[in-house]
Every structure is written in structure tokens, then in C-alpha cells.
Amino acid sequence: MNNLALSDEILLKIEKPVRYIGNEVNMVRKDPEGKIRFAMCFPDVYEIGMSHLGMKIIYDQMNRRDDVYCERVFSPWVDLDKVMREENIPLFALESQDPVFMFDFLAVTIQYEMCYTNILQILDLSQIGIYAKKDRREDAPFVIGGGPCTYNPEPLADFFDMFYIGESETVYYDLMDLYKEHKKNGGNRKEFLRKASHIPGIYVPSLYETTYNEDGTIASFEPLYEDVPRTILKQVQMDLTNTFYPEKQIVPYIKVTQDRCVLEIQRGCTRGCRFCQAGMIYRPLRERALPMLEELAAKGIKGTGNDEISLSSLSSSDYSHLPELCNYLIDNYRSKNINIALPSLRIDAFSLDVMSKVQDVRKSSLTFAPEAGTQRMRDVINKGLTEEVILHGAMEAFKGGWSKVKLYFMMGLPTETEEDIKGIAHLAEKIAMNYYSMDAEYRHGRISVGASASFFVPKPFTPFQWASMCEEDEYKTKAHIVNDEFKIQHNHRSLSFKWHDAKTTVLEGILARGDRRIGKVIYDVYKKGCIYDAWTEFFNYEAWMETMEENGLDYHFYTTRKRELDEFFPWDFIDIGVTKEFLKREWNNAMAEKVTPNCRQKCSGCGAAKFGGGVCYESKSKMDENRCS
DSSP: OOOOOSHHHHHHHHHHHHHGGGGBTOOOOOOTTSSSEEEESSSHHHHHHHTOOHHHHHHHHHTTTTOOOOEEEEEEOOHHHHHHHHHTTOOOTTTTTTBGGSSSSSEEEEEOOGGHHHHHHHHHHHHHHHTTTHHHOOOSEEEEEEEEGSOOOOGGGGOOOOEEEEEETTTTTHHHHHHHHHHOOOOHHHHHHHHTTTSSTTEEEEGGEEEEESSSSEEEEEEESSTSSSEEEEEEOOOOOSEEEESOBOOOOOOTTSSSSEEEEESSSOOOTTHHHHHHHOOOEEOHHHHHHHHHHHHHHHHHHHHHEEESSSSSGGGHHHHHHHHHHHHHHHHGGGGEESSSSSOSSHHHHHHHHSSOOOOEEEEEESSSSSHHHHHTTOOOOOOHHHHHHHHHHHHTOEEEEEHHHHHHHHOOOHHHHHHHHHHHHHHHHHHSSSOOGGSSSSSSEEEEEEEEEOOOSSSGGGGGOOOOOHHHHHHHHHHHHTTTTTTTTGGGEEEOOOHHHHHHHHHHHHTHHHHHHHHHHHHTTTOOTTTTOOOHHHHHHHHHHHHTTTTHHHTTTTOOTTTTHHHHHTSSOHHHHHHHHHHHHTTTTOOOOOOOTTTOOSSGGGGTHHHHHHHHHHHHHHHOO
């Protein structure tokens, strides 16, 4: 291994030095000479980044090519950040320990809005220039962004050379081939970016210009050249079975947030919850074949020594081979003391049976996500859960031996009333009372019902993208109303309630719905010392609000302002398959408290069928069969 980028003296005085030395089990080693050097970055601390499946998939995908060497980069923690600035140490990749400025690409996965200042930290410490057009040298790595936040890339547009809109398995190889040709034939940075913009899914922000109306809304968003596409089509990997997936995942030396063998069983969701961005941008639902998952489980456990297998999906219960997969995992791994984690399951008879086999029911808790306290509100958000189903599921769980229940809710939703939010406490109370109404033989001590609520943020590409957000004080008022309602319930000792931070929610809304003008705010607040905004101990809300004001921006424009149905949004140049017409229809259905069936019950014509497969075609085949019969 190469010499470490950090001296022993530095490593001994910082927290968890193992974050920065690489050399873990299953780390890829290559001679970088003559290869395209690809730095894969997660802009948060090592323990968070090493838990992210998408990064592992890209690491595996890129390193399968002999002509590419993909290495990892993470945000230095605040102690090392200070040392690197003081001693002018450039940010480096873990594998080779070489500075990032020596690489050809710096690919940043953007998973959540609160990491935006950390992205600037990465660019700054890499010494490659923060602003793409005015700071970045000709020989600097091309900075490319991917991940869910790129479905509105505009707040970060000035810092990135390009964004990749879609799933990594599709056109990254095309980009590498284009770059090889570019290096061979010569040419400057601008020429490569112009050519890259012709690859489907690649968005080069410097090739577009935005103008604004007097009221601050977008007047136009136009490409600067005729050969540059007007819209960017999301790239989708339709065949999830015959594609890249890491068989030997890197084994960290320290405990990371999710230290387990992860099986992604499917992508997308059929449910159509109107607040959920992932449910829209990852359409259509696509499944991995059962034999592939069985093989990956075996290879993953053997290659890592992990003692837990977790199924990853937005709604695991919708996976059509779930019973077979669960039975396979239980039969093959429970006897070897390997835990099986089954998140995102609906609480039905099958799920409870499986969970009772893989969990110690006396210690574990069951999770329900009603999202709203009343049926009216659940119809507005298209949750597709009735109170009867929720109470029945809880009762079945209690009979199965569980006495701990977690409930997840959201507050600040469109059309929400005081009755709706008080319903959160009332639903929790009903669940607890049902437990105490059972015969003594089914009860196992005191029931524990823990409710937690996040605050609603209207995300791009959801039916609620037209919705207004609440003010910070409104969120807090709602939380206290619910908390007071919990206090007056008869079984208050069995019930608990906690809620998310309102200030974080407001900033998340600004960044999620922002336009290019927000980029200057991100830059200025970073220069004031803001990083790790997702971490409560470092979040400086006042600095953000002050910087918005200094830039002549009213944050209410991005949060509480009412939007017209014909407004052009900063993200409207992206085509995710799901059409704006469908989202408008769903917005109107929400206002009418009308439920839309899930994709397997009935196709609602959202537009995702344009990708030519998945649940859209599965449903179409069934409909055709029904017509024939």
C-alpha cells in the first residue's frame, strides 16, 4: 500500500483515524497508471457513507472495468477538516491515498439536502475550485453529481460540471468511453462537456441559461446551443437481475451505521403516496429474480463475514417472491446465527409469522407508518391504509407476542386540520387500549407505543410539489398540540411522542425547492463555516436565514408561497417518465380526498410505462389476459 496521506502525528490526535487509512477487507487495489481515475464521494462522515448501497454498486460497477480505477472519498470530520486547512493537506482517496485533484472524475452522490455545504467542503479541500466555471482549472477532475437530490440540481448547478439523472448502471460506461476518446484526441474541458451533454441522462448546467420574472418565478430555461437537449430523460436500469451488484462488499474496520449484508430486492414502488418523492422518481417498480438474490446472500455472507442480512426496498411486502425469499433465508441462515432484517413490511399474517421466526419478539418492536392520524388525511395523501387494517395488524402482533410498537407520522400536510393532528394521539391510544382489551394470556407486561412525527416537505416530482409549507412556528405549534393530546390520554404512561426539528425542515424545503439563486447562499454560508448541517450539534439555522437575507432572497418564496398549476419549476426540464399532467391529476385527487389505486390494482397512466417494462407491463399483461378470458 502507498504511504498514508496523513502522518502518524495527525492520525494520533484525531477522532477515529481508521476513517482515513483505507486498506479494508475487499478494498479494490489497482495500479492507477494509464487508467481513468474515478473518485466516488459520499459527502458525509465515513460511517454514514460506507452504509450507502448505491455507492457500493457504483464502486463495483466501475472497478469491473480494467481501464477504470474507482476509489472512495468521504467528508473529513470537523477535527481533521481543521488540520487539513491549517497544514494545507489536500483531500485524498482512501485506496491510493492520492489527492483528489489527480483524478479524472469526482462523482458525488447527493442523498439529502442537508449535505450541500459538505459538498463545498469536498471541493474546497480537494483544491479543485468550488465554482465550476470560474474557479476550476482546465486539468481539474470533472465533478459529476448523482442521487435523489439531482432531481432538482439547480441549487448546486454552479458547483458541478455535470449531473447524472438516473440509475448508475445505465450510461456511466458510455461516459467513460467518451472520456477515453477525449483524452486520446485531445480537446479542452468545454468541448468534453458539450459532447457529454449528448449522452442521455447527462445534464451540463453551464450549457443552459435561466431567466426570471419580476415575481421571482422562472421565465425561461433554455439551452445555449442547438445541439444541447432541452429536456433530460431519467435513465432507468430495467433489468435488475442481469446487472451490477457487489458480491464482496468492503468490510469497514469500525462500526458503521448499517453494518450488514444488504440485498436490494426491487426498485420503485406501486403505492403512490402523494408526499413520497422516491415513490415517483424510481418508477416503475422492477424486481430482482429470486435465484439472483439467493446467490447474492450466499456470496455476501461468505465475502464479508457479516452476521445480518437486510432486505432493501421502498415496500418489501410488494416483492412478489417475498415468501420464498424469506423462507430461503430462514432455512439457510438462522441456524448459523445470522440475523435477518425485514424492514418496510406491511403488518399482515405472513409478515408476522416470518418476523416471529427471525426476531426475539420480547425485545424487538414492530413499526407501522400510518403517516396521518385520521382516515380523511390518509385519503388525502393516498396512504391506502384504513384504521381497521392498522388496528387489526397491531392486534395480530400483540397476539404474536409483541408489546412494543413504533408509529411514524407526518405533520404539516396539505389540508391538515387540528382534528387530523390530534388523531395521531387518538390512534396511538386506540392501539394501546386494544392491547389492554385482550385476554390476559396474550398480554406480556405493559404496552409501549412510541409515536414520532416528521414535518412535511413538498418535494419535486410529487403531487404535493404545488403545496405550501408551514412556518417554523406553525410546525412547533402542531407538535405541541399533539403532545398535549398525548398527555391527556388515559394510558399516557404507555404512550410517548417525539417530533423532528422544525428549523431543519424549513431549510430542507428551501434547498429541495430552490433555483440557481440559492447557490450563492450555499457558498456564502459555507464561507461562514457551516458544514455538517445534518448534524444537530453543527447546524446553524440563524446563519442560513441571515445569508438568505444578505442575498436579497425571501425564504418564504421557496416555502410558504402558493404555487399555480402552470408555474414552471426549476426541475421541469427533467423527464422522470411520470408526467406533470399525472401529478396535477393526483394533486386534484388529493384536494378531493380521492384515493388512487396502487399500480398492481389498476394502471393510472402516470407515464412510467414509457420505459418499457416493470410493473407497468406486468399489469398490462394481466389486463390483456382478463380481456381475453
